[in-house]
Amino acid sequence: MELKTLEIAYSEYDSLSELSQDDRTLMEQAMKATETAYVPYSNFHVGAAVRLANGTIVSGSNQENLAYPSGLCAERTALFSASAQQPNQAVEALAVVGHFQGEFTEASPCGACRQVMSEYELRYHNQLTILCYLNGGRIRKISGVKSLLPFTFEAEL
Numbered sequence: 001m002e003l004k005t006l007e008i009a010y011s012e013y014d015s016l017s018e019l020s021q022d023d024r025t026l027m028e029q030a031m032k033a034t035e036t037a038y039v040p041y042s043n044f045h046v047g048a049a050v051r052l053a054n055g056t057i058v059s060g061s062n063q064e065n066l067a068y069p070s071g072l073c074a075e076r077t078a079l080f081s082a083s084a085q086q087p088n089q090a091v092e093a094l095a096v097v098g099h100f101q102g103e104f105t106e107a108s109p110c111g112a113c114r115q116v117m118s119e120y121e122l123r124y125h126n127q128l129t130i131l132c133y134l135n136g137g138r139i140r141k142i143s144g145v146k147s148l149l150p151f152t153f154e155a156e157l
């Protein structure tokens with residue numbers, strides 16, 4: 001038996017103003033997207049925005065349903081929408097933020113969204129950058145879905 005460890009590198013920024021112009025714009029679009037969330041059950045508004053290789057930004061928000069599992073997270077709403085509109089554009093970056101009781105708040109992608117992000121890396125042969133808004137206005141930046149989903153499912157099918 002051998003005990004192995006895994007190290008995950010990521011960056012944290014103190015505020016939006018520390019980000020590059022492109023990343024700041026993406027996070028601002030994610031913030032704006034919280035306004036379109038349909039969340040009668042959780043009241044937790046999530047906004048996501050993805051930046052495509054040609055610079056287009058597509059946003060999405062969480063869409064809930066009375067039959068709870070039928071709803072969809074903001075990240076997948078944005079990713080599927082981008083892919084449906086511009087299937088030939090690689091996804092470069094995704095930003096996500098929550099909004100609860102009048103304040104922007106932390107949001108980190110759920111497991112299913114991480115799996116979906118992984119598919120876009122496979123599909124376009126590029127690394128996806130993930131920006132998460134953290135409480136207090138800090139931003140976490142992760143380069144590559146493998147840092148969010150280690151030992152990702154891979155198969156030659």
Ligand code: THU
Nearest residue numbers: 042044046062073074108109110
């Ligand atoms: N949710 C997202 O949209 N993205 C996340 O990263 C976490 C959770 C949604 C699902 C549900 O509508 C609500 O937030 C509460 O879980």
